[in-house]
């Protein structure tokens with residue numbers, strides 16, 4: 583027998599309880615130039631995301647994929663997507679957590695959009711990372727995309743966008759690999775830092 587739980591508070595009910603749904607919905611996404619974003623990475627969204635990353639909570643993954651799907655349905659490009667892919671996490675983190683949270687989300691979104699999901703991006707580490715400056719560390723990770731034989735419209739999924747640098751790197755790599763169109767999407771983005779005067 584299936585047991586359902588609210589993803590927010592763990593109550594045994596069929597879906598998110600009204601209280602948690604309202605808390606999640608109140609985390610309106612910040613403006614983001616680099617990706618379509620469903621939620622702001624704060625409050626209950628942040629707590630649930632951390633739980634999902636480290637424990638692969640299925641109810642949370644489904645809820646986040648639904649939220650992102652709802653947001654994606656509002657953009658015109660979504661009807662043209664040929665393939666869904668994801669920004670891969672590091673091998674160490676995947677081993678540690680038992681799953682790649684971006685892949686889990688991409689697979690759920692592929693099902694919701696009825697579009698195939700393929701691993702197109704590969705994480706590469708270049709140069710040394712120890713003891714280097716922040717600028718060098720940023721250069722230290724790069725993404726490469728598998729060659730696309732036909733012009734393809736790709737949807738790239740990630741869990742959280744912070745600076746947007748990774749999304750821009752993914753977009754660049756996919757264009758170089760022959761993508762015709764790249765749409766980036768993330769469940770949440772970190773709120774813009776408070777402007778200091």
Ligand SMILES: [Zn+2]
Pocket residue numbers: 588589590591592593598599600601602603
């Ligand atoms: Zn709840």
